[in-house]
Amino acid sequence: MAPKPWPEVTTFNNWYADMAGSPVKDEIVQRHLGLPPALLSSSLLGWEGIGEVVAALQLNPGATLLDLACGRGGYGLEVAGRSGAALIGVDFSAEAVRQAREHARRLGRAADFRVADLAATGLDSGSVDGVLCVDAIQFARDPAAAYAELRRVLGPGGRAVLTCWETSSADERIPERLRLVDLGGGLTGAGFASVEVLDRPGWRERELAMWEEAAALDPGDDAALQSLHDEAVSVLPTFGLMRRLMATATAPMAA
Numbered sequence: 001m002a003p004k005p006w007p008e009v010t011t012f013n014n015w016y017a018d019m020a021g022s023p024v025k026d027e028i029v030q031r032h033l034g035l036p037p038a039l040l041s042s043s044l045l046g047w048e049g050i051g052e053v054v055a056a057l058q059l060n061p062g063a064t065l066l067d068l069a070c071g072r073g074g075y076g077l078e079v080a081g082r083s084g085a086a087l088i089g090v091d092f093s094a095e096a097v098r099q100a101r102e103h104a105r106r107l108g109r110a111a112d113f114r115v116a117d118l119a120a121t122g123l124d125s126g127s128v129d130g131v132l133c134v135d136a137i138q139f140a141r142d143p144a145a146a147y148a149e150l151r152r153v154l155g156p157g158g159r160a161v162l163t164c165w166e167t168s169s170a171d172e173r174i175p176e177r178l179r180l181v182d183l184g185g186g187l188t189g190a191g192f193a194s195v196e197v198l199d200r201p202g203w204r205e206r207e208l209a210m211w212e213e214a215a216a217l218d219p220g221d222d223a224a225l226q227s228l229h230d231e232a233v234s235v236l237p238t239f240g241l242m243r244r245l246m247a248t249a250t251a252p253m254a255a
């Protein structure tokens with residue numbers, strides 16, 4: 001089987017445009033992940049996971065959080081809100097950023113959402129206190145460049161928190177981008193200190209239940225539901241081969 005390619009930005013733009021017209025897709029995801037209706041997720045981080053992410057980021061009120069590959073901004077808004085931090089969100093999908101801005105406006109929340117690449121955010125070096133990257137680092141075509149960008153934008157002592165999956169399987173049904181994920185190696189190679197990669201088996205139960213519902217549903221003519229259904233059908237056969245992870249790391253203090 002040919003390896004699955006890295007999705008193009010147009011694929012993500014279409015994915016987000018479809019989502020905007022599918023409240024049913026959001027309801028399914030939010031119900032399984034335990035998320036409130038106002039939290040727009042495009043991934044699989046649940047409510048208890050958000051609490052762990054907030055604790056790991058150790059942001060002080062007034063700090064600046066970067067949500068890297070922020071999608072519609074749901075996690076960044078929630079984490080920044082709980083921490084009293086200012087939020088910058090970056091994603092290469094202009095449609096995701098448009099929806100994130102609109103959603104923040106609807107919620108009456110200040111946030112700075114920008115279109116940029118994971119590996120080239122355009123932010124100044126050392127300009128943020130924390131970086132959050134939820135279920136997205138696997139999309140970096142040059143992972144080393146993406147980890148280096150995380151490190152570059154963080155000030156001394158700043159924390160990076162990433163959620164993702166890893167596998168030691170060479171099963172080609174798993175997309176190549178996921179088989180290549182190495183959170184510990186990437187963060188260490190970029191010069192981070194105190195790198196920890198933590199298994200999160202409890203998060204998997206919610207994910208599995210969501211994929212099972214999505215695989216069984218009839219999407220009808222709802223394109224976002226169709227995409228959720230197709231992803232479920234493709235993910236479930238190799239679900240047991242994936243580890244669910246949260247990685248944390250600290251930018252070293254200046255010498």
Ligand SMILES: C[S@@+](CC[C@H](N)C(=O)[O-])C[C@H]1O[C@@H](n2cnc3c(N)ncnc32)[C@H](O)[C@@H]1O
Binds near residue numbers: 069070073074118
């Ligand atoms: C699975 S979604 C997760 C979005 C968001 N973090 C969340 O959890 O709701 C992956 C995101 O990565 C973004 N992305 C993929 N490749 C990217 C790149 N090279 N630079 C910036 N964003 C990228 C996509 O547009 C998409 O929003």
